[in-house]
Amino acid sequence: MGGPPLVGWLVVVIGAVTGVSCLLRTRAAAGAALGAAERRVSRAEGVKGLGMALMALPAPALAQHPWGGWLFGAFFGAMALWTLSLSRRGDHAPAHHVHLGVGAASMVYMSVVMATAPAAHGAMPGMAGTTGTAGLPVVNGLLLAYFGLYALWAGLRMLPAGAAATAGGATGGLLAAPELAAACRVSLGIGMFAMLLTM
Numbered sequence: 001m002g003g004p005p006l007v008g009w010l011v012v013v014i015g016a017v018t019g020v021s022c023l024l025r026t027r028a029a030a031g032a033a034l035g036a037a038e039r040r041v042s043r044a045e046g047v048k049g050l051g052m053a054l055m056a057l058p059a060p061a062l063a064q065h066p067w068g069g070w071l072f073g074a075f076f077g078a079m080a081l082w083t084l085s086l087s088r089r090g091d092h093a094p095a096h097h098v099h100l101g102v103g104a105a106s107m108v109y110m111s112v113v114m115a116t117a118p119a120a121h122g123a124m125p126g127m128a129g130t131t132g133t134a135g136l137p138v139v140n141g142l143l144l145a146y147f148g149l150y151a152l153w154a155g156l157r158m159l160p161a162g163a164a165a166t167a168g169g170a171t172g173g174l175l176a177a178p179e180l181a182a183a184c185r186v187s188l189g190i191g192m193f194a195m196l197l198t199m
Contacts, residue, residue: 011056011194018187019049021180038181044083044100045184051076051107052191055114069115073108080104099150103192106143109135110195134199144196151189158182 023046026039034042055072083100117134158179 005058007194007198008056008058011191012053014187014191015049015053018184019046022046022184048103049188069111073111076104076107140196140199147189147192151186154182154185154189
């Protein structure tokens, strides 16, 4: 997952802002305006965004240890199982839970690549400094296509909603707005695409 440090910092910003925004949606007045199922989805997206930011952070403490990638893998593996278990409840868009599971599984894949790839001088330190062609090219290509198309699809779905959007008058109106949820999904898709592109 080698690449210029600027890409790593951009993924850090995207992941952190998205993660915090999604987690804020579950709090206070914004959380009260959402259903329990949507709050669970927002929490999962928030944790994923913050995890992306941590993985992409140039020279994080975890990446300096051989067990750092495995720790990320275990964390995102548990998250993948949790999000897939949510899809069985049938309480909120099972397809979206499956998408979150695919995202978490992709993070597990990147974590394993991060843990097993040989270090290379000058590679993106936050992604464990690999040789620049890490992972399996076919898997990388399929995941790139998936997240690229998902980001485009989610972005196109925002267009009609954005045209009809009005300013929220209530406290937390912006955080509870469906447009913010859609923007979080686009941002996570772009962040995943950027992380995979640097492999």
